[in-house]
Amino acid sequence: MPQGVPTTVPDDGLTTRQRRNRALVVVHTGEMKGKSTAAFGMALRAWNQGWPIGVFQFVKSAKWKVGEEEALKALGETGKGGTVVWNKMGEGWSWTRKHGDDEDHAANAREGWEQIKRDLAAETYKFLVLDEFTYPMKWGWIDPHEVAQVLRDRPGSQHVVITGRDAHPALLEVADLVMETTKVKHPMDAGQKGQRGIEW
């Protein structure tokens, strides 16, 4: 298919321009870490458009996204493109932690979601990355049906990119674009550990 050309034209009463500029919900899912990398790569284009960018990181580990965080914050500070606000929901919690403090994590995640709802209602950003946001839904801390409804009803033109494995069907249903990154071959299979600059 030629790139940029739709395969079908829907009978939805919208002009081509209206349809073109409809804000998207994008879900990056699958087994590989590439899904967050791709989301932050998309943020580069948003930055170049001068769009206010909000990152909401449902943290896996303080270390793993530090490269992307430093780079996007530095871009925001150049004053040439969009602004960048980096929010860590429940700073420091990790889905690899053992049980025992689940209640705090659940409360932190819910608090993060309440903040996202406020920002969507206020149209604070034009490009949002909800990094690893599928997990609090998977664990029952946040209702995926409420998330889907809030995304569907969000005002204005706000692109929302969500990453994480095991995205809930209600989230996939509301998504305009779902991308899945799969591993074909990986150095860890050959006994190589993660390394700085590559894995984080």
Add this chain to the structure above:
Amino acid sequence: MPQGVPTTVPDDGLTTRQRRNRALVVVHTGEMKGKSTAAFGMALRAWNQGWPIGVFQFVKSAKWKVGEEEALKALGETGKGGTVVWNKMGEGWSWTRKHGDDEDHAANAREGWEQIKRDLAAETYKFLVLDEFTYPMKWGWIDPHEVAQVLRDRPGSQHVVITGRDAHPALLEVADLVMETTKVKHPMDAGQKGQRGIEW
């Protein structure tokens, strides 16, 4: 599998540290544009490590990567992380162009590859993105077996990330990591055209 833990430990005579720091050849392939996005996302981490970054773009269209180009150049100019040099091989050629000037494109692509070989030999960069580099190999302009050999024999510690569809088997063979991004659901299927900030 727990992240960061190898599934096997090879009997290759290397220490864990040596194996950890071995430079990688990464190929992002598959049907979606997400492969370049992921490669430029990886570059954010390289930048944060202070590594000199070289991008060699075998151009599809002048428009499509402008967001990534502007953002990475701006990052390089902050002076906080690594430097960024953005090379366009045969400025302005496009794989969507019709026949007739194939010879010029082939010569441009080969010239680009000669430059990459010189830079690899000189260890000019520590992180290289060869964007859409699979195509000149696919079209017979550049010998994939020579590429594989040059990558295998490159000196020092130089990470090389290659993007593009239909990667040649010789390239996959030399790659340490092959990632494939597939579309699950796409707005163009629903009649929506590409839009700025998202597709470029």
